[in-house]
Amino acid sequence: MRNAFSVERLHVPRQPSMIPGTNGIREALSTATTADSNGWLPLTKELWMPDLLPLTVEEVLTTTRSVRKRLDLERPVEHEVIEQCLRIAMQTPSGSNRQAWQWLFIEDPAIKQKLADIYRKQFDVTYRVTPVGAYDDPKTQAQAVRRRESAVWLADHFEDVPLIMIPCQAGRVDGAGVGEQAGFWGSLLPAVWNFMLALRTRGLGSAWVTMNLARPEGERETAEVLGIPYETYTQAGMFPIGYTKGTDFKPIPTPEVSAVLHWDRW
């Protein structure tokens, strides 16, 4: 079935918003029964991909932000959506194609409460009590203040997010050299990021969160709560997940490319 997933080829109008169950694309596709003048076959509900936001690849890549305050705490996240995102994440390369990852998703309120407490043990004695940095540029200053408010909000609401994801990978690299670290983290973190991109295309969001691992005991305490075999599996963070309130996220300002780009030599 060629081009089975191409909405454009079927001339189905793009929708301004994507809400599962109310998506006009799905309705339009389900009623199309004949091939178009190019011979493209109609999509059916069976072939149809999940509802996706009408974003280009570049829009997804440049607008996947850390979402904290805009996580919808009221709306449950379906297991099916997480499975779809994980299927996508599992297409990511890993060293020797080991795919040594394991992914935990926590929705039990009592367990989320324990994880939130572990997070705050670090957050409350460091980030929360550290003054926001002072910047000359008022815009940068305002961003720093917003980032702080957002981070504090998440710390205060961690147990309330619909899901918490803990990505893990077989092996431990505590004290290892750069080569081993690079291979280890390079075999997991791109998959985590692809997972976050897949969330974004489905109207969900997350934030990259590692502060629970900042205290040496943080990872072990998390492992004990979740039954992760600490000696043989390493955790990469603690990711809150939920549908986002609204789906309009913007690219952030960055320095000129010339400030970071090198050709041939440093």
Ligand SMILES: Cc1cc2nc3c(=O)[nH]c(=O)nc-3n(C[C@H](O)[C@H](O)[C@H](O)COP(=O)(O)O)c2cc1C
């Ligand atoms: C490795 C890493 C660790 C992070 N740890 C935390 C964290 O513990 N808590 C938190 O609220 N945000 C955390 N963040 C989110 C950053 O603050 C955020 O990515 C950054 O401010 C840029 O914002 P953006 O993701 O919206 O572009 C982390 C991000 C990265 C990449």
